[in-house]
Amino acid sequence: MPTITLKPYKTPELMLECYNITPDVFAGKKPEEIAELEIREGKTRVKLGDFFEASGSSGMTAAETDIHIAGDCTRVKYIGNKMTAGSITVDGNADMYVGGWMKGGKIHVKGNVHSFCGIAMEGGEILVDGNAENYVGCAYRGDWRGMRGGTIRIKGNAGNDIGTFMLGGTIIIENNAFIHVSTHAEGGTVIIKGDVQGRVGGQMVKGDIYVFGNIQYMLPGFKQVDKVEKEVDGEKATFLHYIGDLGERHPKSKGKEIYANLYVKA
Amino acid sequence: MAELLVKGGFVIDPTRRIDGDVMDVAIKDGKIVEKVGPGAKVIDAKGKVVMAGGVDVHAHVAGPKVNVGRLFRPEDKLFKSPNAQKNYRMEMGFSIPSTFKTGYDYARMGYSFVMEAAMPPLHSPHVHEEIHDTPIIDEAALPVFANNWFVLEYLKNGEIENSAAYVAWLITATKGYGIKLVNPGGTAAWAWGLNCLTLQDPVPYFDITPAEIITGLIKTNEYLGLPHSMHIHQNNLGNPGNYEVTLESLKLAEGYKAKNKFGREQVMHSTHIQFHSYGGDGWANFESKAKEVMDYVNTQKNITVDLGCVTLDETTTMTADGPFEHHLNGLNHLKWANVDVELETAAGVVPYVYDKDIKVCGIQWAIGLELGLYAKDPMRTFITTDHPNAGPFTRYPRIIKWLMSKKAREATLDTFKHKDKVIDATNIHGIDTERTLYEIAQMTRAGPAKALGFSRMFGGLAPGMDADVAVFDLNYKSMPSDPEKIEQAFQRASWFIKSGEIVVKNGDIASHGNKRTIWVNAKVKENPQVMRDIHEKFLKDYTVGILNYPVHDYLAPHPLVIDVDVEA
Numbered sequence A: 001m002p003t004i005t006l007k008p009y010k011t012p013e014l015m016l017e018c019y020n021i022t023p024d025v026f027a028g029k030k031p032e033e034i035a036e037l038e039i040r041e042g043k044t045r046v047k048l049g050d051f052f053e054a055s056g057s058s059g060m061t062a063a064e065t066d067i068h069i070a071g072d073c074t075r076v077k078y079i080g081n082k083m084t085a086g087s088i089t090v091d092g093n094a095d096m097y098v099g100g101w102m103k104g105g106k107i108h109v110k111g112n113v114h115s116f117c118g119i120a121m122e123g124g125e126i127l128v129d130g131n132a133e134n135y136v137g138c139a140y141r142g143d144w145r146g147m148r149g150g151t152i153r154i155k156g157n158a159g160n161d162i163g164t165f166m167l168g169g170t171i172i173i174e175n176n177a178f179i180h181v182s183t184h185a186e187g188g189t190v191i192i193k194g195d196v197q198g199r200v201g202g203q204m205v206k207g208d209i210y211v212f213g214n215i216q217y218m219l220p221g222f223k224q225v226d227k228v229e230k231e232v233d234g235e236k237a238t239f240l241h242y243i244g245d246l247g248e249r250h251p252k253s254k255g256k257e258i259y260a261n262l263y264v265k266a
Numbered sequence B: 001m002a003e004l005l006v007k008g009g010f011v012i013d014p015t016r017r018i019d020g021d022v023m024d025v026a027i028k029d030g031k032i033v034e035k036v037g038p039g040a041k042v043i044d045a046k047g048k049v050v051m052a053g054g055v056d057v058h059a060h061v062a063g064p065k066v067n068v069g070r071l072f073r074p075e076d077k078l079f080k081s082p083n084a085q086k087n088y089r090m091e092m093g094f095s096i097p098s099t100f101k102t103g104y105d106y107a108r109m110g111y112s113f114v115m116e117a118a119m120p121p122l123h124s125p126h127v128h129e130e131i132h133d134t135p136i137i138d139e140a141a142l143p144v145f146a147n148n149w150f151v152l153e154y155l156k157n158g159e160i161e162n163s164a165a166y167v168a169w170l171i172t173a174t175k176g177y178g179i180k181l182v183n184p185g186g187t188a189a190w191a192w193g194l195n196c197l198t199l200q201d202p203v204p205y206f207d208i209t210p211a212e213i214i215t216g217l218i219k220t221n222e223y224l225g226l227p228h229s230m231h232i233h234q235n236n237l238g239n240p241g242n243y244e245v246t247l248e249s250l251k252l253a254e255g256y257k258a259k260n261k262f263g264r265e266q267v268m269h270s271t272h273i274q275f276h277s278y279g280g281d282g283w284a285n286f287e288s289k290a291k292e293v294m295d296y297v298n299t300q301k302n303i304t305v306d307l308g309c310v311t312l313d314e315t316t317t318m319t320a321d322g323p324f325e326h327h328l329n330g331l332n333h334l335k336w337a338n339v340d341v342e343l344e345t346a347a348g349v350v351p352y353v354y355d356k357d358i359k360v361c362g363i364q365w366a367i368g369l370e371l372g373l374y375a376k377d378p379m380r381t382f383i384t385t386d387h388p389n390a391g392p393f394t395r396y397p398r399i400i401k402w403l404m405s406k407k408a409r410e411a412t413l414d415t416f417k418h419k420d421k422v423i424d425a426t427n428i429h430g431i432d433t434e435r436t437l438y439e440i441a442q443m444t445r446a447g448p449a450k451a452l453g454f455s456r457m458f459g460g461l462a463p464g465m466d467a468d469v470a471v472f473d474l475n476y477k478s479m480p481s482d483p484e485k486i487e488q489a490f491q492r493a494s495w496f497i498k499s500g501e502i503v504v505k506n507g508d509i510a511s512h513g514n515k516r517t518i519w520v521n522a523k524v525k526e527n528p529q530v531m532r533d534i535h536e537k538f539l540k541d542y543t544v545g546i547l548n549y550p551v552h553d554y555l556a557p558h559p560l561v562i563d564v565d566v567e568a
């Protein structure tokens, strides 16, 4: 696949807002044109070329375009913002909003990501080899329409507020998570392979949560109804099946109330 | 101030029955004049329509509940906020725009005046701070009275003179403009977790009915001779079958005559009538009763209405009708804010998505437009969206398009998922009426200006009136066949001159203008009993002292004060 390589060569004084680093914007453009794209350093309009050296070639469409960021993006926000297809690889860390509002394609961050990774995501895949801070796959502040589709996989730990207002899609945290999982969710699946401190499924209406480790403080709004065997993300295990949040409204289907499911490894 | 000459446009001025005549409009010192000298700056309006500045009779644009909406809906700004611009303030938000965006957007549409439709008296300083922060447009605010403890007590005892003395004191103290009623009695009942859905439901504790509150405040208004009439958001808003309560409330105006020196003829302004023109006994058989409601309004010269058109947008509802917002939250399960304002009123805020693919929303859309098309007197029927309740005010140009073009209405209808069901429940599909530019000028300018008692200032282009002149890129002689062009023209005026100053040029803001706050200074003869009641209630019941209550002058630094003296 034609690849555009961006090599960071200068550390910005303020965080960069690089909402233009997407296969959709890069498609059909030459490296010189890509270097001219507008980004922001704080409130100042600057050019992508002021901080990155662009080389290689792009495809005709987003789907045919790969972006390789050969360096660290600890101070770069909005990588892959609203992208619909194609792929992005970041060799180091990335700042906030990786894959925000993403509709399709693939993002691979080899280091850590800051907060809001996959915010309001609709489709596609995000893979983070390191840790994520807070708000993985959450809704935008105030919005009741969170992540709708796609997959986010964090190989390390994640912070708080994972899958807030989630409606669909899958979030996998391969290590531990802090607090607030699937708060207000009305769909989707969150899988946590490690431990969670607490506040799991608060005000959750619908959807599924799987926890392979311990939940230190269980919410009182969840009630155990069963013990089940399930294969989750390639791992077979026996889970205690809880339903909840019993303090929240629940829709009815065929006269029966639908609850959110919380499975904790027995 | 410089002289201006708006030259050679198609002038539309219903106040002088001018309909598309090619004329010049001369401007000097902020007023329209007969003639200007040869040195006047010429604005070429050839081939374009020239109207007075727009007058919005009812919108929620300033104050605590608007700000609650802004605070609890950051998502209303997401991807909808233009970036910072040179020389002007940043603009933010869609359904609850920032104060700056509010002023700019109204100006771009050629509007000169907006009435903030529900001021909680206790929070009037906040309302005025925001009004002052809203550039360009002139504004006034209507304090709410229909759930106020003083008013309920005076009216229960039939004491119109005392009610009037209190109302005059409060309007002056809060720098308000007139008498607003929101869900009479129902909001007071909400403090007990109840509501008043019919005109006979007694208000708990006060033991007065909504019907008594409505007639009592009509009498109070005419006793004082205020520039505007009593302005009512009726009981039972938004519920299927509510048109019967609506007609019953409207009939309460029968037999009353307007008494004022401002040229106003109505005694009742019934707002966002769309929300009150519903048939059916549930959402399944929900239907339009626009014809029934408008047929009555058409026969009653002492009533004016505004439409409250649903624009099919994601928006934010906000009202002093506290129980309604609770009810709405039960329907859509989104965010809900609820506030009690001691002794006076309450408020609620809930986001709402008018989805074109939901049958009820489609029917609501049709009802708003049907009312605008059935109206026989455009001088008494005004275009609004009850901003932001049925949609943002920035959609007025779209409503104008729908009212002026059957083709545009059909095109929207064609996008509905439940088109056939919407057609079955409404009359919109069978209405061929297309409003003219003259009628639009009546519904957005001359009409609301007259109803607000502004007919000597706003709404027309006669010499002596305020020099608020909008030029729209529409050719009166050959109107575009594409209705989208109508919407575009009204969205961004080619020119807008406000108080004699060019504030919009080619659709862009060119000046921050000379914003004014208009308020009524109402005087009645000394009423020691009412003054004693006021002081006593501040000592006993209010959490603030009386000295901290009024709106101080510094909060309205550019006032236009209208004196009303009952004794004079």
Ligand SMILES: [Zn+2]
Residues within 6 Å of the ligand: B058, B059, B060, B117, B118, B233, B271, B272, B386, B389
């Ligand atoms: Zn309103």
